[in-house]
Amino acid sequence: MESEGRRWSEMAADCLSLIFRRLSLEDLAVGVPFVCKSWHRASLDPLCWTLLDFHDIDFMPWSRFSREFSDRYAVPRFSFSGFLRLCVARSRGSAVELAFPLLFGASLRDLHVAKECTKLRKVILPNLASEDEPHLPEIVAKWGELEWLEMESKPSSFLETAAQIGRSSNSVVGLKMHGAIKKEDAAAIVDRLPDLKFLCLSRSYLPREELSAIVHGCKNLERLCARDCVGFEADEEVVKWCSGIKSFEHEGSKVFDEFGYDTDECDPLYVHVI
Incomplete structure (x- = not known):
């Protein structure tokens, strides 16, 4: 039959694009574009680049991906910033999810690149350098459709960031971070993010009053996820407070830790390792 001899390269671009949307960023960047011209064209469909999840990619200089990328694009040395720019450019504003590599981190330059993705609904941020944290509010101001924000730790600019989110987006339903949750932080969560459905503060310093x-x-x-926190324990009263929440996860939380921390003056370095 004639159809038996049909080649993949002859498949309609729309069909190829539908298949390529299921592939990883690694395959989209260093695999399919280099098979043939039709695959290359199909891989440039912005809808293939809506989910920019960098979590599971090994960006170390000696990794297979880094070496293949450098070879394919004839660059002397791989850089995450360059790869991010490529992915954002190919998304052409259609990206709805962005997850930075937690171990590799992100620079202020990377955050400004991410600012171009104005349709983002879910963002997962790594720890930011202390000098970069004050710039976070101006970045989130561009994410007017944001629904879900995860931060590896509470930034020093959290109050300003929460206020900006409240001004820019009225659809945020998920927040995840850990750190020392103080009275003003709790107030910002309540006042600026009133429609939250999911909140994770596990491994935080979370006093009973703020909870x-x-x-x-x-x-x-x-x-509400508040596992392994210091500052409260889930006694009868706390459980009663949370009785209207479908899922209250509090395993491992306690009033004191072995070092005796029980105030909001706890060492933030300690909060990162409990």
Whole structure:
């Protein structure tokens, strides 16, 4: 039959694009574009680049991906910043999810590149350098459709960031971070992010009073993760507070740790390792 001799390269571009949308960023960058011209054209469809998840890619200079990328694009040395720019450019504004590599981190330059993705609904940020944290509010200001934000730790600019999110987007339903949660932080969560359905503060310093303010202020919470926190324990009263929340995860949380921390003056370095 004639159809038996049909080649993949002859498949309609729309069909190829539908298949390529299921591939990883690694395959889209160093695999399919170099098979043939038709595959290259199909791989440039912006809808193939809507999910920019860099979590599981090995960006070390000696990794297979880094070496292949350098060879394919004839660059002397691989850089994450360059790869990010390529992915954002190919998305042409259609990216809806962005997950930075947690181990590799992100520079201020990378954040400004991400600012171009104005349709982002979900963002996962790594730890930022202390000098970069003050710039976070101006970055999130561009994400007017943001629904979900995860931060590896609470930035020093959290109050300003939460305020900016409240001004820029009214659809944020998920927040994840850890750090020392103080009275003003709890107030910012309640006042600026009133529609939260998911909140994860696990491994934080979370005093009982701040937990109470959040639980009683965020009326739409469906899931609250507060595992391995210091500052409260899930006694009968706390459990009663959270009785209206579908899922309250509090395993491992306690009032004191072995070093005796029980105030909001705890060492932030300690918070990162509990």
